[in-house]
């Protein structure tokens with residue numbers, strides 16, 4: 001079936017939750033995706049931060065082949081050889097003590113919320129369970145995670161949601177202090193908000209949040225599902241701010257495209273769960289864990305994370321040059337290869353035109369072009385992307401386009 005036929009069939013048989021781009025993806029190689037006609041797209045969307053090693057990475061494929069031939073799945077009632085080594089590696093890298101494996105980001109957040117409740121109930125009884133989340137946050141779509149997700153459009157249709165989450169204005173210490181009542185058991189942050197528009201929280205605000213948690217015996221949770229695991233040129237984005245969270249959640253790129261997520265927690269917090277209190281059928285399966293071990297090995301190789309910082313810095317610089325020519329770009333921001341260009345107008349047409357030219361990207365918050373390319377891109381890919389972005393952006397402001405072309 002071709003794309004038109006698939007799209008037509010989907011219209012009738014899928015519950016209509018996605019607004020798809022007009023691409024039938026059939027193959028990927030490195031930083032490129034190919035459609036059924038063989039057209040090639042430079043992928044600066046990166047599976048929304050999942051494909052951090054690109055497509056068809058030879059070492060990942062070898063681990064996948066090997067793993068699939070030995071043990072595809074085994075229940076969590078048995079041991080297998082890969083979960084504990086992965087837990088050991090993730091906890092060492094994050095400064096946490098213990099791990100629980102789940103299947104998706106939202107599930108990890110959900111589990112983290114349960115962990116906060118169990119821990120807080122043990123410490124202070126059942127009355128103290130509130131979580132302060134940030135305005136503009138995104139933490140997932142199951143009921144608990146959704147209750148901590150800011151945009152009304154995601155929450156409202158499903159209300160009532162579980163109680164216990166209040167929102168605080170990010171980077172507003174006074175608002176945080178005002179809301180930090182004795183019922184607060186945890187503060188939940190993305191140190192760089194992803195869906196919210198690639199907004200980095202400021203150092204002082206995070207420091208105050210950590211101090212308040214520490215002083216009042218509440219937990220600091222870092223959601224590193226989008227910004228973690230190498231995306232910013234660090235294993236964990238929170239390390240830039242000198243934070244010592246109590247719980248960290250990771251997912252997206254962890255198993256190179258297979259579903260795997262983890263809740264990482266400090267010893268004392270982790271002990272709030274005992275056997276039977278939480279669990280999952282698929283989470284932490286042997287194949288996923290094996291791939292995740294390979295992903296972490298690759299990220300940890302000398303020069304890998306430095307490359308992310310270098311090429312990310314180069315990308316932002318090239319976007320700044322575009323901004324100088326095209327004032328429709330209001331601001332360029334981000335860290336490593338989590339990058340955004342905020343426009344003064346909606347970005348939908350830019351995404352469409354870039355796509356026609358062969359560049360895959362995404363627009364969040366209506367006006368924020370968001371780039372989450374594979375961490376393996378090189379400067380030449382940045383140049384290729386800029387070459388496709390310039391005309392798409394220039395078409396938004398013809399006068400500025402001329403200036404760019406003459407520059």
Ligand SMILES: Cc1ncc(COP(=O)(O)O)c(C=O)c1O
Nearest residue numbers: 104105106138139140194225226
């Ligand atoms: C910061 C953050 N947390 C949680 C989630 C939810 O993850 P998933 O889509 O794997 O459930 C996302 C997904 O975009 C995310 O960006």
